[in-house]
Structure formats: C-alpha cells, structure tokens
Amino acid sequence: MQSSALFINPTLNFPQKISYFPPTNPHLLQNLPFRPRLASSSSSISTKFQSKMFSSNSGDGFQTLLDYIGKEGEDVGDDLVVLIAHLQYACKRIAAVVASPFNSVLGKQNKTGGGDSSVGGAERDDPKPLDIVSNEIILSSLRNSGKVAVMASEEDDVPVWITDNGPFVVVTDPLDGSRNIDASIPTGTIFGIYNRLVELDHLPIKEKAQLNSLQSGTRLIAAGYVLYSSATIFCVSFGSGTHAFTLDHTTGDFVLTHPSIKVPSRGQIYSVNDARYFDWPEGLRRYIDTVRQGKGKYPKKYSARYICSLVADFHRTLMYGGVAMNPRDHLRLVYEANPLSFLVEQAGGKGSDGKSRILSLQPVKLHQRLPLFLGSLEDMEELESYGDVQQKVNPGYEV
Numbered sequence: 001m002q003s004s005a006l007f008i009n010p011t012l013n014f015p016q017k018i019s020y021f022p023p024t025n026p027h028l029l030q031n032l033p034f035r036p037r038l039a040s041s042s043s044s045i046s047t048k049f050q051s052k053m054f055s056s057n058s059g060d061g062f063q064t065l066l067d068y069i070g071k072e073g074e075d076v077g078d079d080l081v082v083l084i085a086h087l088q089y090a091c092k093r094i095a096a097v098v099a100s101p102f103n104s105v106l107g108k109q110n111k112t113g114g115g116d117s118s119v120g121g122a123e124r125d126d127p128k129p130l131d132i133v134s135n136e137i138i139l140s141s142l143r144n145s146g147k148v149a150v151m152a153s154e155e156d157d158v159p160v161w162i163t164d165n166g167p168f169v170v171v172t173d174p175l176d177g178s179r180n181i182d183a184s185i186p187t188g189t190i191f192g193i194y195n196r197l198v199e200l201d202h203l204p205i206k207e208k209a210q211l212n213s214l215q216s217g218t219r220l221i222a223a224g225y226v227l228y229s230s231a232t233i234f235c236v237s238f239g240s241g242t243h244a245f246t247l248d249h250t251t252g253d254f255v256l257t258h259p260s261i262k263v264p265s266r267g268q269i270y271s272v273n274d275a276r277y278f279d280w281p282e283g284l285r286r287y288i289d290t291v292r293q294g295k296g297k298y299p300k301k302y303s304a305r306y307i308c309s310l311v312a313d314f315h316r317t318l319m320y321g322g323v324a325m326n327p328r329d330h331l332r333l334v335y336e337a338n339p340l341s342f343l344v345e346q347a348g349g350k351g352s353d354g355k356s357r358i359l360s361l362q363p364v365k366l367h368q369r370l371p372l373f374l375g376s377l378e379d380m381e382e383l384e385s386y387g388d389v390q391q392k393v394n395p396g397y398e399v
C-alpha cells in the first residue's frame with residue numbers, strides 16, 4: 001500500500017521555486033533549534049521521493065516555510081528567519097501537547113494551582129494548564145533564538161525582558177480557545193512581531209519592556225497564527241500577502257499550501273456567539289437579522305458558524321469569507337486583534353472594532369480588550385454601516 005505521504009500531489013499549483021534549507025550562512029545554522037535533515041530511511045517517504053521534493057530547481061517540489069522565508073524566497077532577513085524557525089518549532093511542540101492523550105489532566109488544572117499531586121508521581125510538580133505550558137514552550141524557544149528583546153504574552157501580567165540586543169519584540173496569545181480543549185475542539189497560537197525600539201534602550205527594563213510591547217499595529221513587521229485542528233496550519237504575513245503552511249507530519253515541515261490568500265470580498269457566513277442577541281445593541285441585531293433573512297446587500301440568506309475558538313473562526317473566515325466577530329470588550333488588542341487584523345488586511349479584508357480600523361488604534365494597556373470584527377471587505381463595510389454594533393452590556397457569561 002502507498003504511504004499517505006505519497007498521496008501528496010507534487011503537481012499542485014504551488015510556487016515552483018525551491019531552495020535548500022538550511023541557508024548557506026553558517027552563523028544562521030548555529031542559531032537554529034534543530035538540525036535540518038531529511039527523514040530517516042525508515043520514514044514512510046522514500047529517499048528518492050524526498051530528494052525530488054527538496055531538490056533545488058527540481059521544478060515540481062514543495063516549498064517549506066523555511067524555504068519560503070529564506071534567501072531564495074521572500075528573504076525576510078537572517079534574524080527573522082531564526083526567530084520564525086524557533087517559533088514554528090515551539091508551535092510543533094504545542095501541537096503535540098494539545099493532541100496528547102494526557103492533556104485532559106493538564107486542561108483541568110486551575111491556573112492558580114491546586115492540581116492533583118498524584119498525577120505524574122510525588123516527585124514532580126503539579127501539571128500546569130495547557131495555556132501555561134504553551135506559554136513556557138514559546139518563551140523558551142524565543143529565549144533560545146537570541147533574537148527577541150521582549151515577549152509580551154496574554155498569559156503574563158507584564159512583559160518578559162529576554163535580551164538587550166534582541167532585534168525583535170514578540171506579542172502572543174500562546175493558546176487561544178483552550179477552554180475547548182477537553183472536547184478536542186481546535187485551538188491556536190497567535191503572534192505579532194515588531195522591531196525593538198532602539199530609541200528606548202536607555203530606559204529601565206520595566207519601562208522599555210512595556211513601551212516596546214505597546215506599539216501600534218501599524219508597526220507590525222510580521223504576524224501569524226497556528227491552528228491546531230485536523231491539520232496544523234502556520235499562517236503568516238511579513239507585510240506582503242498572507243500565506244499558510246500545513247504541517248507535514250511525515251517530515252516535520254510546514255509546507256506552503258495556501259500562497260497569497262485572498263479573503264473573498266463577500267462571504268455568506270456570519271460568526272458570532274448569538275446567544276448574546278438580547279445583550280446586543282440595536283444596530284448589530286438589525287444587521288444579523290437582515291443578513292440571515294437574505295435581505296442585505298448580498299441577496300442570499302447567510303449561514304451561522306461559531307466554534308468559539310478565535311483562531312479557528314478566523315481561519316474559516318479567511319478561507320470562505322464573511323464576518324467573524326466578538327462584539328463585546330473581550331478579545332485583546334495587543335495579542336489577538338492586532339495580529340489577526342494585520343493578516344486579514346494582507347489578505348484583502350478588514351479588521352475593525354466596529355468603528356475604527358484596529359491597526360490604527362494606539363494600545364494604552366497591555367491587556368486592553370475591545371470588540372473585534374474581522375472579515376471580507378464588503379461584509380465588513382455593510383456591517384459597519386449599521387453604526388451601532390459594539391456590545392456595551394457585558395454581564396460576564398459563565399460558559
């Protein structure tokens with residue numbers, strides 16, 4: 001029987017240019033979190049097939065994430081290649097953790113402690129919840145990269161200063177949607193990357209860590225998410241298009257599967273927790289009532305889809321179009337709204353708080369929350385035309 005890897009069709013419409021990884025620069029190689037290698041001969045892909053897939057100028061191969069960002073691809077610069085290499089490695093580890101048969105134990109732990117000390121043996125610390133584990137995985141990879149000055153995470157009260165001369169600032173929600181984990185519903189990591197503001201280098205660490213992390217979304221140099229679902233997808237933009245790479249479990253590579261994603265200018269799907277209908281403002285109710293009856297500018301009845309996992313709802317919206325929203329002050333500007341808005345804009349869509357462009361908002365607090373609307377250009381414009389779409393009533397929902 002053929003191995004599943006061989007069902008990959010090398011003639012699919014992927015960019016043909018392939019480059020070897022690692023890059024030729026030996027310094028770059030030293031900083032990578034792994035030794036790039038072809039899978040061993042016991043792997044399900046034959047060596048012949050591998051060399052075809054990876055050979056330079058073969059004209060029929062695949063492009064991996066690291067090929068794509070290297071010198072013969074988009075060429076994002078050596079420092080950023082090293083950072084992304086570490087980040088994708090961290091996300092592969094998180095993908096393994098969320099898919100592990102033992103994660104239900106982790107998922108049930110209370111963040112403030114109180115785990116069952118019998119789990120994992122008396123000598124070991126209590127297991128940590130998955131979002132904390134994911135946070136630690138990302139932090140350790142960013143530290144090892146040597147490229148990050150400061151990491152601000154949704155999981156930490158304050159940003160962590162890593163190294164003075166790291167050229168980058170990383171903001172992240174390490175594991176969004178973790179409330180769904182016991183039901184194996186998709187989760188995701190979100191990240192944004194800024195340049196370190198060298199003009200702040202003279203400030204005390206606490207201050208410069210904070211200010212570097214509060215940069216406006218217009219200054220992002222890259223952003224992305226990783227979706228942990230039936231496939232593990234690394235979707236990223238460096239400011240010239242949005243591209244998605246799918247993890248090939250047989251080689252451990254993220255392979256370019258969705259180059260230059262374009263969100264359809266009009267979708268037929270709205271995505272919102274509509275159990276909150278009676279807490280919505282009048283404008284939002286009218287908008288949803290209108291499109292679900294097919295009485296909007298697009299004369300088709302819309303369908304509802306809501307996973308309640310931001311990365312998954314956003315990924316579907318990028319693929320199929322429509323609008324994904326959370327109209328109350330719930331999602332975070334720095335860790336969620338800015339990176340996803342950057343991606344949707346790079347794919348030709350729009351990200352807004354219902355009134356203003358997300359990327360033009362100046363964050364004033366690290367954990368600042370806001371209403372978030374993301375999606376197809378025409379759907380977003382129609383939605384915003386209703387004016388009153390931000391949910392001000394936020395009673396606190398139990399589920």
Ligand SMILES: O=P(O)(O)OC[C@H]1O[C@](O)(COP(=O)(O)O)[C@@H](O)[C@@H]1O
Nearest residue numbers: 176177178273308309310326330399
């Ligand atoms: O309860 P709501 O308003 O439907 O919010 C659900 C949203 O909250 C999230 O779970 C994120 O919230 P947390 O960061 O508090 O986990 C998203 O994944 C999801 O889109």
